[in-house]
Amino acid sequence: MTTNNDPREVEAIFQRKRSLRSKLRKELQNMDPIRRSEEDIAIQSIVLGAPWFQASKILCAYISCAALREVDTSRIISEVLSKPVEDQKKLYVPRVEDRNSNMRMLRISNVNDLTANSMHILEPSLVDSDGKQREDVMEVGDPLDLFILPGLVFDKSGRRLGRGGGYYDLFLAKYQELAKKKKWKQPLHVALSYSLQIVKEGDIAVTSNDVPVDALVSPAGYIPISQVASDSGKSRQYTYPAMIFAVGTYFNVILELEHISM
Ligand SMILES: Nc1nc2c(c(=O)[nH]1)N(C=O)[C@@H](CNc1ccc(C(=O)N[C@@H](CCC(=O)O)C(=O)O)cc1)CN2
Numbered sequence: 001m002t003t004n005n006d007p008r009e010v011e012a013i014f015q016r017k018r019s020l021r022s023k024l025r026k027e028l029q030n031m032d033p034i035r036r037s038e039e040d041i042a043i044q045s046i047v048l049g050a051p052w053f054q055a056s057k058i059l060c061a062y063i064s065c066a067a068l069r070e071v072d073t074s075r076i077i078s079e080v081l082s083k084p085v086e087d088q089k090k091l092y093v094p095r096v097e098d099r100n101s102n103m104r105m106l107r108i109s110n111v112n113d114l115t116a117n118s119m120h121i122l123e124p125s126l127v128d129s130d131g132k133q134r135e136d137v138m139e140v141g142d143p144l145d146l147f148i149l150p151g152l153v154f155d156k157s158g159r160r161l162g163r164g165g166g167y168y169d170l171f172l173a174k175y176q177e178l179a180k181k182k183k184w185k186q187p188l189h190v191a192l193s194y195s196l197q198i199v200k201e202g203d204i205a206v207t208s209n210d211v212p213v214d215a216l217v218s219p220a221g222y223i224p225i226s227q228v229a230s231d232s233g234k235s236r237q238y239t240y241p242a243m244i245f246a247v248g249t250y251f252n253v254i255l256e257l258e259h260i261s262m
Pocket residue numbers: 025062063064065068070094095096103119121150151162163164165166167168
């Protein structure tokens with residue numbers, strides 16, 4: 001991350017971002033639809049099978065918009081919502097508040113909770129079907145485990161370029177503050193990306209507001225970037241004390257058995 005205060009430098013970065021965004025928008029529009037749907041299936045299968053997804057209890061995900069050529073999340077969303085409410089992961093999805101980059105993440109427990117907004121993206125209403133105020137992720141007493149993030153362009157150092165609204169960067173910054181204040185572990189930030197959306201390092205210009213991701217999921221697999229992401233990718237995590245305990249228990253059992261057979 002760079003701290004840029006010089007307005008000319010910031011303007012140059014915004015210009016580079018705008019031109020990269022328009023290049024990628026075109027490439028996504030031209031992507032072969034069969035390839036796109038194959039990649040949608042591959043990416044979502046990787047997420048659904050991942051230990052960090054399966055273990056997550058509270059997560060935020062985006063509701064994909066086909067017209068924007070976003071990686072499909074419908075299988076992930078329906079998998080979460082297919083469980084009875086009492087066994088369901090708590091799922092929070094974006095709702096745009098205003099034009100000043102403010103969005104909230106509200107809980108849904110059913111796909112019928114969503115209606116299209118002015119940008120044709122499905123969003124939750126403020127109140128649920130019982131007239132109750134929807135739960136906001138910023139007001140949940142427990143830490144979020146996972147963010148499943150959209151974006152237009154990514155690189156393998158964790159840089160992410162969104163659609164230019166700044167909604168996610170602002171929201172992620174606010175959530176990071178909250179987690180820090182509460183002394184919670186930060187949630188894993190995972191972005192979903194078609195293969196053509198990953199560009200070489202150095203191509204994405206960033207400012208100090210851009211929040212990096214921990215990992216990418218592309219059709220080629222899970223791409224961990226941060227140390228937590230590498231650890232989260234392992235299906236079983238043994239800490240040293242746990243290993244010593246396991247080995248100790250093994251020898252105790254052997255000794256007990258020998259004792260019995262004597
Ligand atoms: N599925 C999804 N939901 C989301 C986001 C997102 O990126 N994806 N957002 C993440 O911020 C917020 C909404 N922000 C958005 C920002 C721009 C556009 C959009 O239609 N952009 C057009 C270009 C508009 C223009 O510049 O004239 C485009 O990208 O083609 C949509 C949503 C909250 N919800």
